[in-house]
Amino acid sequence: MLVVEDLTAGYDGAPVIRGVSFQIQQGEVLAVLGRNGAGKTTVLKSLLGLTHIHSGCISFDGQNLRRMKPQKIMRLGVAHVPEGRHIFPDLTVMENLKLGLAIRRGKGDEKSDVKAIMDMFPVLEERADCRGGLLSGGEQQMLAIGRALIARPRLVLLDEPSLGLAPMVCEKIIDLLQRLPEQGTSILLVEQNVRLALRLAQRYLVLDSGRSAMEGSAERLASDPQLAAAYLGANTISTTGRI
Amino acid sequence: MAAPLTGNGASFGISQRNAVQLAMAEINAGGGISGRQLQLLVEDTKTEPPVAVTAVNKLIYQDKVPVLIGSAASLDVPAYMEMLEKAHIPQILPVAVLPKITESHLKWTFRNALNDKIAAAKMAEFAYNTLGARKIALLIEDSAFGSTGLRFAERLKELGVEPLTVERFTRGQIDFGPQLLRIRSFGATHIQFWGYYADYAQVARKLKELNMKVQLMGNQAPVTNKTIELGGDAVEGAINICLFVPTSEDPAAKAFVQKYQTEYGEVPDTWAAESYDGMRILAQALQVAGAVDPFKIRDALAATKDFKGLTGTISFNKDGDAEFKETFVTKIEGGRFVPFKMAASH
Amino acid sequence: MNTLAQQILGGLTTGFIYALLALGFSLVYQSMRLINFAQGDLFMAGAFIGYLLAVKVHLPFLPVLVLTVTLCFFLGLAIERLTLAPRSRTASGVNLMIRTIGVSVFLQGSTLLLFGTEEYRFPDQLSGEPILFGGLVVSRSLVIVGTASLALMLVLWAFLKYTALGTAMRAASQDRTGAEMIGIDVPRTRSLAYALSAALAGAGGVLIGPLWYVHQSMGVMIGLKGFTAAVIGGMGSMPGAIVGGLCVGMIENLSTGYVSSTWKDAIVFGILLIMLSVRPDGIFRMRSAERA
């Protein structure tokens, strides 16, 4: 569904990520791991055309996304849950949700979409008319995800959903997201918390200072010693053996 | 000639320029002055005193004009009149009515327009004697130009009537409600306005809107076609003092109105008539002086006596102010200025 | 007492006009964090467009209002696209502000060229018998200006509240980066905001035309008073703009009635100065936008 080959991109100035390649099939979840500043968010933003792409190509269902404006990409069925959630404080929960629909330019019937989200996140239904700014961190995260899912996207880009949330809330969110792959929606999850990411993702990609360090299926990763190196710095392997 | 061709004094300046050009064309056609043709150099003062100073400065020092026809905008003149004293250039003012101009006892400035103070006194006499008005309120612009209206109140007190109230307004005001409502609360039957034509029309329209049955009286400035254009039917019945009315029977006036209309396509107002007279007074002075010598021209102007003009018989007093035998009071009827009645003699 | 109530009533007409302008300022400030110095001149342009439609094309009042509002909408759109959008990302706030000053001087220059500085009479479609209401004279113009302004404000409110584009505009003004990241075309919402504020200014111009007259420099003072209304009401808040506008209208009339008209403007701008130094957020403090 999504094919990225030898992507080199950054913001104005030097590229932040170099030579990153990966693929996501229909209904598959890919976790992009790595410590801060490793370029995880840059990869995600490049898919949306929010970065300056030096070289490499990105194709979604065969269409080249490189020159496309973010609005157009999202209309193809790509949804984005931004880092820090970016809930609009003065808009009500319902209005925040409706924004997600507006971007899809109204294909399909609005009532059932809203209902589907309300079933998935019941708490949003209770607080439908209160202002976004008054929601707790967890509720805001659910609202952000709801806003992305309401347009029934085929690919969801999640940027650090666990940021600033209590561990118990993160668990709940990850469980809710389990259902998406079953419905055929694929996810690209950018996450720093490896344990959470691996509960959802089938495959992973680890980035280290802008380059892809490791790739593969989730089971094998658990025991792979190299993961610690990517996170805690190279020379820890020799001393501790097991993390 | 320095005159306001743009800005909010534009309508006076344009009437002045048209009439002076008309008069000059006639004089030149009649052989000019002792054989020499007259040439008119015009500079626009944009109704801004600083620009007027530059314009007059340019005319005197660069174009080296021997004599100046002064600006129609009353606030322009004080800005440059002292400069003329030093440069020894005589000036005639056919339109500017500000009393202060001739109160500064200048030697080189003459005015053939009706001094606003005299106009105010005449208007007070007219209101008291002819209209028999007793409950009169004043509505004057809060500027030096507007405050000449206070002379109207003084003259009224001399005649034994105390004006009910003196209301002030700023030029270009949108809503005259506050002032007119206070006037209504005093129960005035007559309102004496002192300001420019745009506000005069606004006051008339507000009176109609509040359906206050009051006789509106105004000073010279609103006697222009713009008042009728802006005021529409609201200004019907308004009375103003002025020196000339296009519908007057006098044959010379008829000829002037006819010539002006063919030349410029609109009916001349009192300012056109005064400018026409001003130019001819100047021509007569140049004739008497016989030479392009500023001092001779100045003395000739000062000696002007009983000049028969469209606006009456004019002679200059020692301050350079014109004394008029009689003044007109006009009424707006059917969208035109018509003579109301001759005011009592001077 | 009757005169006091009448004075306040008198102030409401001009108050509504100031409210329309203040609404325009708030809209542009909210979405572009920019004070639009050309707002007064857009008001003047609306008045002239209304004049042309009414005099040359002899249209009755309502079509003149509707047509002028639409024309000013597109004028605003063109101005934003041509002068403010290019390189707006790299330009500083001051740079954009000076561009709007350039637009204001340009608009004044073009009307000066086309119409000179004369006053033009708007055909009087609003006059008629005033309505007596409990001893107070409610002028017909107040009724018409009032209803028209309230109707426009209602349309704007409904647009912002219920349409997708309106919600997107509000979102973009609260969190520009967030809006970009979830796919809202932020530059489009900004030009829409500018165009709407131009339309509001145009409406103000058409509504004031019949009460006053139309001339080249009418926009300057009214624009400044529109500023003051927006600041007093709370820059960027819609209800604030309306209340602020009515306040300025009333302050102006009361100070003319009870102090003297010479100090009318000084009092209004004095209040602006006090508000800016004591409480720059105005009466209706804006919740999300950052402070002065």
Add this chain to the structure above:
Amino acid sequence: MSSDIQAADRLRRAVPFAVLALLGAVPVVSSDPFLLRMAVLTVLASILLLGLNVVTGFAGQVSLCQAAFYGIGAYASGIMSVHWRIPMPLSIAGGAVVSAVFAFLLGASTLRLRSHYLALATIGFGEVMVNVFRSATSWTGGANGLSGIPTPAFSLAVYYWIVLATAAAAFWVANRILHSQVGLAIEAMREDELAAESVGVNTRQVKIVAFATSGFLAGLAGALYAHLDGFIGPESFSTEYSILLLCAAVVGGLASIAGSVLAALLLVLVQEYFRSFINCQVLLFGLTVIVIMMLVPGGASVLFARFLPRRRFSSFRAASDAVTCREPDSRSNGHGHLASAEPKMIVSGVSLNFGGVQALREVSFEAKEGKILCLVGPNGAGKTTMLNVMHGFLVPGKGGARIRENDRQTWRSLPGMPLYQVAKLGLRRVFQHNRVFKNLTCFENVLIGFHLNCRLRPTCLEVLLRPSIAAAKEQSARRETTLLLRDVGLWEMREEPATLLPFGAQRMLELARAAAARPDVLLLDEPSAGLAAAERTVLVELLRRFRKRGLTLVMVAHDLDLVREVADQVVVLSQAQKIFDGLSSELNQDRRVVEAFLGMGGLTDARS
């Protein structure tokens, strides 16, 4: 290469004086009073616009009431000479002083306002003043204007020379100050107020002084104008004229002294001379302003500067290249053991929350003198917030941060202290997102670092009255800057404006600026982010040299390899709490650190 910059720079500084000299020639050429008066008006306009350039061009405070100050000067001197019979020179000086006082008050009362609100306040002030001119009839003659102001007894030509002399003096003073390091501090404030304040520039004081200077200059021009014609009317001091002045200044070129003269010529010519086709002149003027602001943010004279580069502080007068990197004078005992070192900064029980989210909870630790402390932790753990508290920028809900003054034992609490006073205590900061002064060159960016160093930065008075001392100070400042630029490897880029530098180079420039001030404490926010490998080694080498020189460094870092290389002490923050405070070598043993970083206890249960 440096010689032609030197020539260009001298030419550029000479432009205003050349034009003034040209204007000086007018009375010699022709004695026609009209031309003379136009020349006087041009010179007065240049003084007025110089004032506007000082406050809006250099200090970045948009002022739309310059005409009001012009009016205050005119009316003050008019009233003094008409009502109180004060002789002309005194009334002119009086006019200037009165206007300066008004400007001072306006500047002081609008300190808190951002640029567009400030512009609004100045318009309000301008309108109030015009109303006062028009209504205080007994003093100002009201709408009719004030006439009868004594005009000079001597000829217009002599008066012209006096006006020209005043203008020359004003331009000389402005040239000296604005082209000195003091002027550099003013421009730095315009570029980035927060960064300027953190370098030690007292922005509140600079703003007020800038307003007062512009008021003084405008008042001076107004007073001279009043005595020119002997008549002043309220119309010429309206807001429209202020807007016209700003447009002229923009077209002439903001932030350049030559720009003011250019703008004055433009203004007087367009307003007075080309009056014939007046109608479309206003339209063209508006159009030019729009186009210029779109193309060249700084206005025409910056365009003009493209050909004559504005390298005020270029390096041409620096020491010769032979100087090798000198040995730093180390102050402290070098690499002593962590425990024995004295605490330089103490953070005690800091808790802080942002709108419901708990950013920091009961965090305490000590930064030892001459040691490098690294603040580490997953994203969003409150590291940058902690740094902001230590910088005095954020006031925590509970607890506080204290710093020990340079050599004395007194402790000063930081939160809430104005940043420029924090800078005086020897604390400097390198920000997470680069805060270099974009339009200033690299050389100037580092030079501004010496702002608080009285040995290397001349004061205003020294620049004006004792040029030799000022030049000596500037010379030593240049030498220091050259060395610092060499240290960070930016010597070749010294003439480039900072915006053109790549991300990593800008970061090194900011480091050099901080080092310039010889600070005692240096706060660094993710210094290694975005650095190329070569730059990273230079960073490590610099950090070690700072430590050897006795500096205390507190560094927020992600790059754990860097932390392991340089850190003496590591504090780990997670979920707004401190979970580790000790040596970097013990980092990997601590179970809670691994948990916080990797978010996994035992890897095995990850798949359950």
